[in-house]
Amino acid sequence: MNITLLGSTGSIGVNTLDVVRQHGERFTIHGLVAGHNIDVLCSQILEFRPSIAIVADEQTLDRLQERLNEAGLPRKQWPELGSGPRDRVQAATADEVDFVMSAIVGVAGLEATYEAIKRKKRIGLANKEVLVASGSLVMQAVHQLGTELIPVDSEHNGAHQCLRGGKRSEVTRLILTASGGPFRETPREKLWRVTPEQALNHPTWKMGKRITIDSATLMNKGFEVIEACWLFDLPPNQVDVVVHPQSSIHAMVEYNDGSILAQISATDMRMPIQYAMTYPERDRAPVPRLDWNEARTWTFSAPDFEKFRLLKLAYQAQEQGGSATCTLNAADEIAVEAFLAGRIPFPGIAQTVEETLSRQVATKPATIEEVLEIDRTSRELARQVVAEPARVTVTMEHRDSNESL
Numbered sequence: 001m002n003i004t005l006l007g008s009t010g011s012i013g014v015n016t017l018d019v020v021r022q023h024g025e026r027f028t029i030h031g032l033v034a035g036h037n038i039d040v041l042c043s044q045i046l047e048f049r050p051s052i053a054i055v056a057d058e059q060t061l062d063r064l065q066e067r068l069n070e071a072g073l074p075r076k077q078w079p080e081l082g083s084g085p086r087d088r089v090q091a092a093t094a095d096e097v098d099f100v101m102s103a104i105v106g107v108a109g110l111e112a113t114y115e116a117i118k119r120k121k122r123i124g125l126a127n128k129e130v131l132v133a134s135g136s137l138v139m140q141a142v143h144q145l146g147t148e149l150i151p152v153d154s155e156h157n158g159a160h161q162c163l164r165g166g167k168r169s170e171v172t173r174l175i176l177t178a179s180g181g182p183f184r185e186t187p188r189e190k191l192w193r194v195t196p197e198q199a200l201n202h203p204t205w206k207m208g209k210r211i212t213i214d215s216a217t218l219m220n221k222g223f224e225v226i227e228a229c230w231l232f233d234l235p236p237n238q239v240d241v242v243v244h245p246q247s248s249i250h251a252m253v254e255y256n257d258g259s260i261l262a263q264i265s266a267t268d269m270r271m272p273i274q275y276a277m278t279y280p281e282r283d284r285a286p287v288p289r290l291d292w293n294e295a296r297t298w299t300f301s302a303p304d305f306e307k308f309r310l311l312k313l314a315y316q317a318q319e320q321g322g323s324a325t326c327t328l329n330a331a332d333e334i335a336v337e338a339f340l341a342g343r344i345p346f347p348g349i350a351q352t353v354e355e356t357l358s359r360q361v362a363t364k365p366a367t368i369e370e371v372l373e374i375d376r377t378s379r380e381l382a383r384q385v386v387a388e389p390a391r392v393t394v395t396m397e398h399r400d401s402n403e404s405l
């Protein structure tokens with residue numbers, strides 16, 4: 001199977017290449033698409049010898065060329081090189097490509113993924129912003145063309161596996177598990193003191209920065225609720241979240257007779273990545289299996305929707321429909337950047353998103369260009385919200401005085 005990997009230098013990208021490395025007989029790499037991380041991309045090119053390699057922009061392309069020269073790779077052996085959105089689309093839609101792993105973070109991966117869907121490439125979908133920002137258009141194309149879209153996010157991948165155990169018409173509920181993040185036990189008023197370093201310290205998963213902060217605020221779980229609604233054609237009130245700190249059960253599906261099927265596996269993204277790449281077959285395990293001789297305890301509890309307001313806002317945005325979830329994602333990305341830069345405190349992320357949502361009128365985008373325009377204006381609004389002096393001063397005072405919300 002010939003693969004284009006969108007986001008090769010990220011956490012999902014690196015894990016995908018490890019699966020490719022372990023199953024050299026099944027997979028080859030057609031395209032590697034990255035942003036700015038030339039060091040990692042260059043070593044991936046040397047190891048996997050793709051036909052095409054794309055970076056975010058022209059300057060990065062110049063640096064990549066220099067690096068390939070320094071590495072001593074003869075020009076004749078270089079892949080075709082390119083940069084920017086159009087070249088990303090080309091890498092994802094080339095005739096030779098059988099499978100596209102969509103693992104760019106943010107809406108930068110939307111267009112290439114959408115075009116690959118339209119060309120009926122089989123898709124492994126990790127880039128959750130694709131469905132959060134543009135679920136209606138993307139799923140319309142998937143259904144119209146019959147494109148296979150296999151979720152890579154561990155929860156949806158788990159649900160995909162559980163759904164193979166019964167009829168879709170008999171499903172009553174989908175249950176997504178959440179680790180609860182590093183602040184599961186932290187009292188609400190102490191969240192004002194949370195530093196970026198603490199928020200980046202996820203208890204069970206090693207991931208990119210954005211998704212790690214989103215896991216700490218439970219925004220990530222909110223995005224997953226939205227994704228699940230689109231992927232499995234369910235209304236938000238049939239998608240539940242349960243806190244399960246051990247992250248061993250990834251998802252559960254309840255059927256109309258009350259039976260629940262759960263998917264359990266090691267907390268390692270190579271498991272869902274490999275499942276998506278080999279589906280409908282299964283291949284040898286890419287990571288050590290769970291050892292049932294070890295004592296273990298699994299716990300479950302309900303999420304705190306007041307402490308983690310972004311989870312509640314995600315349900316509300318999905319209920320509202322149209323572009324509300326696109327704005328939710330765009331505002332969150334800006335707020336997370338501001339938090340990581342020390343410009344707003346941790347609870348300021350939810351405040352920024354809520355305020356942006358209240359100011360942006362939701363519409364129904366009819367094209368990907370319209371989605372990207374809504375994304376752009378939502379970001380602009382969120383930046384304004386972050387920059388409002390009163391807001392920043394008040395929230396920073398909260399942090400210094402450690403008052404409750």
Ligand SMILES: NC(=O)c1ccc[n+]([C@@H]2O[C@H](COP(=O)([O-])OP(=O)(O)OC[C@H]3O[C@@H](n4cnc5c(N)ncnc54)[C@H](OP(=O)(O)O)[C@@H]3O)[C@@H](O)[C@H]2O)c1
Pocket residue numbers: 006007008009010011012013033034035036037038055056103104105106108126127128129152153154205206207208209210211269
């Ligand atoms: N990590 C996980 O366990 C996990 C689990 C479920 C879902 N996801 C989802 O999968 C996606 C990727 O997550 P991640 O954790 O792998 O993120 P990450 O480690 O931050 O990697 C992001 C990737 O996107 C690339 N990228 C960013 N901006 C780009 C641009 N403008 N053009 C081209 N490439 C660009 C980055 O390239 P450079 O690094 O070269 O700049 C990198 O390869 C996200 O949507 C995330 O929510 C991740």
